[in-house]
Amino acid sequence: MSIDSVFVHKMWDDYELSKMVDGGVPFPMMSDAGGKVGSIYGVYDDDAGVETRGRFIIDPDGVVQGFEVLTPPVGRNVSESLRQIQAFQLVRESKGTEATPSGWKPGKLTLKPGVDLVGKVWEVWKTSMAFD
Amino acid sequence: MPEEFKAGCARPTGGPVGETVEKEETIIKNKPKEIQRMIQVGKKAPDFSAPAYLNGKFVNINLSEYLGKWVVLCFYPGDFTFV
Numbered sequence: 001m002s003i004d005s006v007f008v009h010k011m012w013d014d015y016e017l018s019k020m021v022d023g024g025v026p027f028p029m030m031s032d033a034g035g036k037v038g039s040i041y042g043v044y045d046d047d048a049g050v051e052t053r054g055r056f057i058i059d060p061d062g063v064v065q066g067f068e069v070l071t072p073p074v075g076r077n078v079s080e081s082l083r084q085i086q087a088f089q090l091v092r093e094s095k096g097t098e099a100t101p102s103g104w105k106p107g108k109l110t111l112k113p114g115v116d117l118v119g120k121v122w123e124v125w126k127t128s129m130a131f132d
Numbered sequence: 133m134p135e136e137f138k139a140g141c142a143r144p145t146g147g148p149v150g151e152t153v154e155k156e157e158t159i160i161k162n163k164p165k166e167i168q169r170m171i172q173v174g175k176k177a178p179d180f181s182a183p184a185y186l187n188g189k190f191v192n193i194n195l196s197e198y199l200g201k202w203v204v205l206c207f208y209p210g211d212f213t214f215v
Contacts, residue, residue: 002208006184008212009185030183031182031185038207041207042169042171055206056171060200061199062176062195063174063175064177072141072209072215073140088202
């Protein structure tokens with residue numbers, strides 16, 4: 001979503017993005033002229049008249065689980081967004097019985113919060129696990 | 133002669149120059165200034181409707197249509213910017 005019109009979105013997809021992604025962008029390229037939606041999400045820059053690089057993960061109940069906002073010159077890390085979605089999905093499927101510690105990615109240890117784990121995280125989780 | 137500017141990642145914009153024109157806002161006294169705040173995690177995402185370009189068509193999208201699915205909502209400064 002950006003403040004550009006849907007016509008400009010079409011031109012960008014036709015002339016540039018379709019050369020990066022076969023068949024063009026497969027998801028809706030939304031237009032937010034005036035930044036009305038960006039304003040309620042807190043990512044509209046009133047001075048520049050554009051939206052900043054905001055990314056929101058919204059779960060199936062419509063609840064915001066996470067967001068990240070960057071200034072324009074630095075791009076996002078898609079793998080990190082996917083990792084977060086996988087983590088939120090795991091927590092949701094476990095109905096909150098499991099949590100994903102720092103550095104978690106699929107296949108790595110999860111934690112089962114409870115009385116027995118208090119003060120014992122150091123026994124099962126090592127700081128080296130915070131990194132890839 | 134128009135002065136050339138270097139294209140960066142911020143969308144080029146302009147604005148009024150010279151004498152400051154009194155803005156409507158300053159004329160209307162006591163108008164509460166809207167404070168932009170960030171939405172919160174763990175809270176409902178505000179629903180919205182927006183026109184979109186999707187697979188060769190112009191369509192209207194409502195966020196609420198995506199209930200039941202995981203959604204990644206991305207904002208960016210502008211089409212044809214570099215990052």
